[in-house]
């Protein structure tokens with residue numbers, strides 16, 4: 001184009017950008033929470049901003065219209081992911097489904113994930129029932145806790161929901177079993193993998209700076225790389241054990257229920273493509289992409305419900321009308337529970353588990369919102385901001401599930417699971433799992449905040465938008481569901497019930513291990529050993545002892561301490577209580593011997609048949 005005799009380029013302009021500083025570029029501007037900082041910048045500079053983050057170029061999109069453009073007409077251009085040095089170490093050199101660049105390898109992984117592992121059919125027939133089962137087990141524990149505390153029990157919802165999601169996903173990956181007797185919703189395998197992931201989270205936090213200032217990698221004075229490699233090795237050894245166990249199981253009975261067994265059957269056909277490393281990578285991806293996201297969303301949903309009892313009542317009425325009160329909600333009921341679905345949609349809108357999406361990278365030059373975005377630019381989409389945009393969502397901060405009634409959302413554009421080629425392949429599973437977990441909790445219990453009043457809705461800092469304060473709540477079994485819950489509770493064979501009991505800890509009972517607690521503790525332990533049915537023992541003692549609520553609740557804390565902590569506490573109590581009688585000393589010796597014995601046998605998972 002010739003203007004005033006000069007040759008002007010017809011290229012659209014680059015997006016506007018705040019002033020940058022040398023070396024850091026705009027890194028210093030990214031105060032946490034990043035979505036809030038970027039929303040403020042968007043108000044100043046517009047819905048498309050260009051940033052220089054250390055050595056990387058990024059474009060930030062904060063409007064629905066432009067985001068839609070990125071994932072529709074520019075979907076292919078943005079189909080890749082940035083290669084982060086911190087992730088390289090833990091995601092098999094960036095070859096995992098979530099982190100790998102767009103190309104034939106990603107296409108193959110994606111096809112396996114959507115067609116073989118997370119297909120609608122597999123979710124409906126194999127995976128949703130696993131989550132339903134875990135939700136029942138959780139309801140059973142809550143019911144027991146409530147009856148043990150005389151009506152209502154305090155439930156640490158954050159812990160429970162995370163354990164449920166870890167355990168259920170691990171079961172779908174490797175057919176692991178959660179013992180329905182322990183006071184945890186986690187299978188031993190899920191516990192082990194969770195530990196590894198926790199180590200990763202801390203270490204990768206320390207290595208994040210490498211992604212934007214790669215030179216820092218050479219100044220790794222704290223040896224982060226070495227520690228990450230050690231954690232990676234233990235993760236891989238653990239995953240290899242799971243794969244070997246599934247391989248043995250397949251040889252024995254040939255069933256293909258777990259994700260690993262599906263992948264192993266593909267390995268038999270094309271061993272050079274479906275290597276053990278690829279299977280490990282897919283399993284690790286599913287576990288890390290699906291657990292925190294699902295659990296955090298469930299926690300936010302419960303927090304919103306606690307602040308809106310009228311919504312719980314409406315959802316209960318819907319469930320009662322559709323499912324009735326003679327059985328628990330199951331996977332087949334979900335399509336008929338439209339209001340429950342509205343609650344979920346409104347939670348996804350207000351608290352997307354990926355508030356800044358997952359970064360994409362452009363593989364070709366493209367135009368976004370009238371601005372030029374060169375190839376190799378990182379794309380960040382502010383999902384949190386655009387789902388609360390007042391120009392498209394009336395009263396955007398309010399929790400109103402009714403917005404989604406009749407399948408007509410007022411604001412229409414939401415991308416909690418992304419959109420286009422790289423959108424979340426776990427959406428169907430996550431939505432069903434959340435429907436079952438929330439549905440069960442709403443159907444079975446009435447809920448209240450711990451201290452009355454409103455739940456604090458402050459957001460914490462983290463990739464998956466965690467709550468600042470872990471959620472706890474009081475649950476009380478609904479009168480109309482007591483007979484179902486009682487049956488559910490009795491469904492567990494006697495020999496499966498186990499110590500420690502299903503009770504929740506209470507801060508005010510912190511002094512539980514005072515000297516005078518130990519005789520009761522001891523007698524409970526002894527009774528447990530004799531009866532092998534701690535729950536019943538505890539409940540019976542609860543009825544007999546006037547002060548028993550105190551002890552029953554306090555004993556719940558013992559679970560947290562584990563066997564070692566328990567022994568230590570008993571010891572401290574004994575030391576303080578020098579003047580105990582002969583029979584008490586005798587009892588103590590007996591208890592310690594029994595506890596020791598049970599500890600050696602991993603007593604919480606030992607079943608009577610094995611004893």
Ligand code: HEM
Nearest residue numbers: 098289290293294353354358416417418422423424426430
């Ligand atoms: C509430 C639960 C969940 C939310 C909100 C969520 C959200 C997301 C988002 C926003 C993305 C990025 C999309 C993009 O880049 O455009 C994503 C990717 C992904 N999600 Fe989820 N997710 C959830 C649960 C799950 C579950 C249960 C699984 C599997 C078991 C899963 C597996 C994945 C995988 C493998 C990717 C990467 C896809 C790719 O790069 O091709 N997610 N998820």
